[in-house]
Amino acid sequence: MATTTKMTLAKALNAGLRRAMEDDPKVLLMGEDIGRLGGVFRITDGLQKDFGEDRVIDTPLAESGILGTAVGLALAGYRPVVEIQFDGFVYPAYDQIVSQVAKMHYRSGGRAAMPVVVRIPFGGGIGAVEHHSESPEAQFAHTPGLKVVACSNPVDAYWMIQQAIASPDPVIFLEPKRLYHSAKADIDPEATPPPLWSSQVVRRGSDLTLLCYGPMVSTCLRAAEAAAGEGRSIEVVDLRTLSPLDLGPVTDSVRRTGRAVVAHEAHVNLGMGAEVAARITQECFYSLEAPVLRVGGFDTPYPPARMEEHFLPDLDRVLEAVDRVMEY
Amino acid sequence: MSQHLETGPETLGGDPTDYVQLLTPEGVRVEHPDYSLDPSPELLRCFYRDMTLTRRIDVEATALQRHGELGIWAQLLGQEAAQIGAARALAPQDFVFPTYREHGVAWVRGVDPLKLLGLFRGSDQGSWDPAEHNFGLYTIVIGAQTLHATGYAMGMQRDGVVGTGDPQRDTAVVAHFGDGASSQGDVNEAFVFAASYQAPVVFFCQNNQWAISEPIERQSRIPLYHRAEGFGFPGVRVDGNDVLATYAVMKQALQRAREGGGPTLIEAYTYRMGAHTTTDDPTRYRLDDDVQRWKLKDPIARVEVLLRRNGYADDEFFARVQQEADGLGAHLREGCRALPDPSPLAGFDRVYAEQTEELAAQRDEYAGYLASFEGAN
Ligand SMILES: Cc1ncc(C[n+]2csc(CCOP(=O)(O)OP(=O)(O)O)c2C)c(N)n1
Numbered sequence: 001m002a003t004t005t006k007m008t009l010a011k012a013l014n015a016g017l018r019r020a021m022e023d024d025p026k027v028l029l030m031g032e033d034i035g036r037l038g039g040v041f042r043i044t045d046g047l048q049k050d051f052g053e054d055r056v057i058d059t060p061l062a063e064s065g066i067l068g069t070a071v072g073l074a075l076a077g078y079r080p081v082v083e084i085q086f087d088g089f090v091y092p093a094y095d096q097i098v099s100q101v102a103k104m105h106y107r108s109g110g111r112a113a114m115p116v117v118v119r120i121p122f123g124g125g126i127g128a129v130e131h132h133s134e135s136p137e138a139q140f141a142h143t144p145g146l147k148v149v150a151c152s153n154p155v156d157a158y159w160m161i162q163q164a165i166a167s168p169d170p171v172i173f174l175e176p177k178r179l180y181h182s183a184k185a186d187i188d189p190e191a192t193p194p195p196l197w198s199s200q201v202v203r204r205g206s207d208l209t210l211l212c213y214g215p216m217v218s219t220c221l222r223a224a225e226a227a228a229g230e231g232r233s234i235e236v237v238d239l240r241t242l243s244p245l246d247l248g249p250v251t252d253s254v255r256r257t258g259r260a261v262v263a264h265e266a267h268v269n270l271g272m273g274a275e276v277a278a279r280i281t282q283e284c285f286y287s288l289e290a291p292v293l294r295v296g297g298f299d300t301p302y303p304p305a306r307m308e309e310h311f312l313p314d315l316d317r318v319l320e321a322v323d324r325v326m327e328y
Numbered sequence: 329m330s331q332h333l334e335t336g337p338e339t340l341g342g343d344p345t346d347y348v349q350l351l352t353p354e355g356v357r358v359e360h361p362d363y364s365l366d367p368s369p370e371l372l373r374c375f376y377r378d379m380t381l382t383r384r385i386d387v388e389a390t391a392l393q394r395h396g397e398l399g400i401w402a403q404l405l406g407q408e409a410a411q412i413g414a415a416r417a418l419a420p421q422d423f424v425f426p427t428y429r430e431h432g433v434a435w436v437r438g439v440d441p442l443k444l445l446g447l448f449r450g451s452d453q454g455s456w457d458p459a460e461h462n463f464g465l466y467t468i469v470i471g472a473q474t475l476h477a478t479g480y481a482m483g484m485q486r487d488g489v490v491g492t493g494d495p496q497r498d499t500a501v502v503a504h505f506g507d508g509a510s511s512q513g514d515v516n517e518a519f520v521f522a523a524s525y526q527a528p529v530v531f532f533c534q535n536n537q538w539a540i541s542e543p544i545e546r547q548s549r550i551p552l553y554h555r556a557e558g559f560g561f562p563g564v565r566v567d568g569n570d571v572l573a574t575y576a577v578m579k580q581a582l583q584r585a586r587e588g589g590g591p592t593l594i595e596a597y598t599y600r601m602g603a604h605t606t607t608d609d610p611t612r613y614r615l616d617d618d619v620q621r622w623k624l625k626d627p628i629a630r631v632e633v634l635l636r637r638n639g640y641a642d643d644e645f646f647a648r649v650q651q652e653a654d655g656l657g658a659h660l661r662e663g664c665r666a667l668p669d670p671s672p673l674a675g676f677d678r679v680y681a682e683q684t685e686e687l688a689a690q691r692d693e694y695a696g697y698l699a700s701f702e703g704a705n
Contacts, residue, residue, distance in 0.1 A: 010335050030670040037541035058513035060547050061470055061539050093511065127399040129428075130453050195471065198447050298694070299687055300679045303670065305450025310672040310694075320697065 005190040006286055010180040012154035013043050013119075016161035017081065019189070027165055028073060030057045030066055030081030031119075035156045040085055041121060041180055068095035070116050071104065079231055081117040081165055086177075090120055090129025094139075101170045102145030114221045119161075121177035123215040123265045124312055127305040134302055135214075135266035140172040140175075141243035141275070148243040149196060150174035152217035152261065154185040159193035169194065169265055174242075176215035199246040201253065205235035208322055210258040211250060211276055213239040216263045216313065223318040234322065242272055250276070251283045258289035259328075263313055268296040290328030293321045342387050345567040346551070348595050350572040352626040353680070355633025363576040369640035373417065375571045376635060377649050379408040382432040382434075382655040385441045386602075389431075389659045391447065393606040398448045402429045406601030408568070410534050412436065413574025415500070417582055418462075419495070425477040425485075426463045427532075437463040441656070442663040455602045469511030474531065477503035478518045481527035481585075485663075490528045491588030498586035503527045508539025510555070511547045518560040519593070526590035530581045533593065534568060536600035540611040557591035567575045568596030571628040593617045599625070625660065653690030672698065 007015060011127035016306070021027045029044055029051075035058035038045030059066045060113060063084065070080035084090045090097070097118065104114045124133030135253045139258035141148045147169050151157040164171040201222050202217065213221040217238045224234035235253050239245065260280055273294035280292050295313045303311050350362050367375075386404050392403040404411065411432030416464050418424065418436075426433055431444055439456045446452045447466060453463040467473040484490050489499045494607040509515050510533060522529050537544050548555070556563025566577040574596055581592035599622040635641040676691035677683060680688055 032539075033541045035541070038612070040540070040607075058542055058546060061508035061542070062511040064513050065511065092469075127450060129400060129447065129450070129468060154529060298676065298690060300675050303675050304447075304452050307670045307672055307675060310448075311675075317697075 004186045007154050007187050008181050008184050009154045009157045011040070011057065012043060012045055012185075013161055013175065014045055014047070015187070016158040017044065017200070018047060018050075018243055020075070020081075020162045020165040021047070021055060021290045023162075024079060024165075026077060027079045027081060028055050028057060028075065029081050029083065031057050032059060032061055032069060032085050033038070034067075034083050037054070039083055039274055041174075041177065042182075043119075044083065062090075063093035064096055064230055067093040067116075067306040071096065071114070074114050074116050075112060076238050077302040079115045079117075079129045079165060081119065083121045084118060084130075086132045086138055087120050087122045087134040090118070090136060092262060093118075095138070097146070097170075097172075098143050102143050106145060107168070111202060112206070113168045114295070115165075115168050116170045117161075117164045117167075118119055119173045119175060121180070123178060124308050125178040125215065125303060129305070130302065133308065135264065135297065136264055137172070137174055137264075138271050139240055139273060139305065146172055146243065148174070149199075149241045150176070150214035151240070152176060152179070152238050154268050155187055156238075158187050160240070163193070163196035173212055176289050178215055179218065182218075197244060197246055198233070199237055199239045199241060199249050200204050201235060201249055203236040204237045205233040205257070205303070207233045207257055207260045208235070208248070208261065209253040209257045210234050210236045210322070210326060211239055211262045212236065212264065213242060213272075217267060219313070219315060220318060221264055223315045223322065226315060227322060230320070232321070238240060239272075242296055245276065246280065247283065251282065254280050254284045255287045259325045260288075260292045261295060261325055262292065263295040263318050263321075265297050267299050268294050269299045271296055290325045293325050295315040340449070345388075347567050348573045349567040349570050350576060351570045351630055351634060353569070353630050355630040355637065357572075357634065360573070360576075361467035363573065363580065365572055365576040367572060367575075369635075369638070371416075372631060372635055373641055373645060374643070375412055375575075376628065376631045377652070378412040378416070378432065378436060380649050381569065381653055381656055382408050382412065382435050383628065384656055385431055385435065385444070385660065388657045389441075389445060390602075390606060390659065392446070392664050398445060398606075399450050401448050401604070401606045403600075404429050406599050406622065406627070407434055407534055407536060410568035410573035410574055410596035410598050412595075413571040414504075414532050414578045417575050417578035417584070418502070419500070419586070421462065421489070421497070421499045422463045422502065422582060423477075423480055423499070424504070425480070426466055426504045427473065427506060427509070428466045428468050429506075430466075430504050430652075434463060437461040439463055441660060442667070445660065446667055449664065450665055451670055457531055460688065471509040471514040471518075474503040474505055474509070474518035475521070477501045477519075477529050478522045478527050481522065484528055485525065486488075490586065495586075495671045499528065500585035502582075502583040503525075503531050505530055505531070505533055506539060507535040507537065507544045507547055507552060508535060508542065509533075509600045510552055516682050519556070519561075519591075522591040523560040525539065526588065528585035528588070529591045530578065530585055531591060531593045531597065532578070534596045534598055536598050538600050538604065538610075538614070540604045540675065541609060541610075551595065553593055553595035561591045561593065563593040565595045565597055568598030569626060571631060577675050577681045631655040651665040
């Protein structure tokens with residue numbers, strides 16, 4: 001009998017990967033340092049020992065090579081799950097992802113599926129040097145042929161990674177690296193998870209809808225808690241899937257609250273918030289009491305670590321946007 | 329089934345002694361037919377001092393990271409000879425493109441090591457002026473700088489400062505990179521471009537046997553320097569723990585580049601004695617035996633033996649270097665803690681050479697936001 005276990009987000013991903021590998025012998029893991037070391041974040045800890053070097057593959061140091069060979073492995077019937085060591089190092093693979101992974105199904109007239117998962121630890125807040133704290137989700141969500149999801153907690157991490165691996169389409173799987181080792185949650189392997197392509201209301205409220213994903217979900221939940229102390233009732237929606245968007249729960253919510261704020265760490269300009277705000281405006285125009293505001297990183301490169309607390313939207317910046325929307 | 333790596337480093341890399349060596353680990357001078365060197369006592373003392381001070385920078389920075397003053401530090405322990413030999417061979421006009429670990433090269437190029445700490449502390453992303461030191465910014469994206477070096481070398485060709493015969497003018501460019509980086513497309517493309525244009529660039533690979541947890545065999549089944557031949561330029565392997573040999577080999581390669589002879593690949597065969605960075609735990613993937621074996625090949629100890637045995641340096645010299653290292657340590661400890669935090673608003677003004685109205689407005693908005701807190705206090 002499987003039992004409920006308490007796990008961090010990192011452990012939950014590890015358990016999810018393990019289960020996906022047990023369920024399907026075609027699932028392979030590829031990446032730099034994922035074997036004996038277990039990855040720099042230890043997400044693949046112990047998997048090479050248990051599944052062998054043919055299924056947990058330490059690759060040469062070349063991201064374009066990793067993604068390019070993943071395409072070939074997928075064409076040969078495998079399901080490669082690639083680990084990119086840090087967000088800022090996905091760009092050498094960008095060409096393979098955008099021109100090959102994303103377009104193969106289309107180009108082949110639907111004959112060639114690309115069940116490739118690209119796991120990317122993303123976002124900042126860990127005091128890292130440059131290229132280690134970026135949020136590239138919009139660049140992938142903008143690419144037809146790719147699906148993009150972001151998990152925000154251990155339970156979702158456990159299920160979403162398995163669902164992404166089972167998907168016949170390529171999935172960019174974003175992991176909030178600063179939450180890897182924070183609060184544990186109970187994981188019940190017998191539970192029935194919500195569908196991968198669904199957003200979820202994670203806190204009920206009636207005055208305003210706060211939309212977020214990945215590392216910003218915990219920030220937004222804290223902001224909602226703080227706002228409650230001031231008599232404001234904020235509904236928080238974890239978008240989870242960024243492409244395709246699941247706007248049902250979002251528009252339901254905004255039709256009730258009449259107000260919305262979107263928050264992410266990525267640059268505001270042409271970020272996910274722009275798409276979400278446009279879609280809300282289109283779908284809920286007559287319900288809106290105020291423009292949809294976006295809170296995010298500045299339109300500058302990710303700054304040196306000693307400035308990141310300014311760059312990253314925190315509770316105060318989220319609440320300031322909430323105030324502006326409420327007072328509109 | 330794939331071919332697995334059942335062997336440790338060195339077994340597949342060819343005969344590791346198949347390299348240029350001029351000073352043995354025991355401190356004995358040996359001759360090499362292609363690389364003769366008759367270093368003055370002064371040069372030998374200079375090597376010793378550079379390596380000792382560089383090691384001190386490394387030790388202090390590691391300690392500062394442990395004390396929470398740096399976010400991370402990339403240690404160079406064990407690679408002092410490779411870096412000092414390579415850097416002392418430079419002419420003033422030569423230009424260097426480093427990775428993130430070239431602290432010894434930075435030292436020789438006159439970059440205040442405090443400025444290296446700024447990057448690892450998170451105060452900035454490199455605060456030295458590359459043009460002032462002919463030493464580029466650290467590059468963290470693996471391999472990218474090898475193309476930059478090649479392009480810079482192409483610029484030198486167009487400037488007419490290659491092959492003029494004037495030793496004050498002729499310029500070479502150095503691309504530093506690691507064994508892991510040799511797998512990147514960028515590095516291989518740099519080889520192609522450099523060969524195609526006979527660009528005056530020296531590719532200096534510190535093969536420290538490891539790319540984080542991955543041994544060199546994961547990147548190459550042949551000695552790395554053999555790769556050069558396939559690209560159409562010479563490759564040479566040098567004992568990277570031997571500062572004399574590294575210096576001699578680098579001198580020759582730089583000279584060839586300056587004369588218009590084209591690129592060279594140098595593989596400095598060395599060992600990363602420390603962790604990959606201060607966040608790494610090498611006990612998870614390598615045996616201490618290897619580390620112990622390499623300890624016997626320490627790059628500094630052998631120069632000390634040579635200096636003492638020949639009477640090129642006395643106790644007073646060693647005491648003086650020690651004192652200087654202590655002073656450097658104090659400079660780094662005090663200076664690091666005093667490094668100013670970056671201004672939250674200055675970042676907005678650095679994004680473009682010509683500021684945009686949009687971004688200036690974003691800065692002003694944020695300035696107003698910050699001011700609103702000051703009012704509240
Ligand atoms: C494009 C890219 N991918 C991954 C990384 C993460 N990373 C940093 S250092 C490193 C290993 C580099 O090994 P090597 O080139 O041998 O140099 P060394 O660190 O040993 O000096 C890796 C994988 C990176 N910085 N850039």
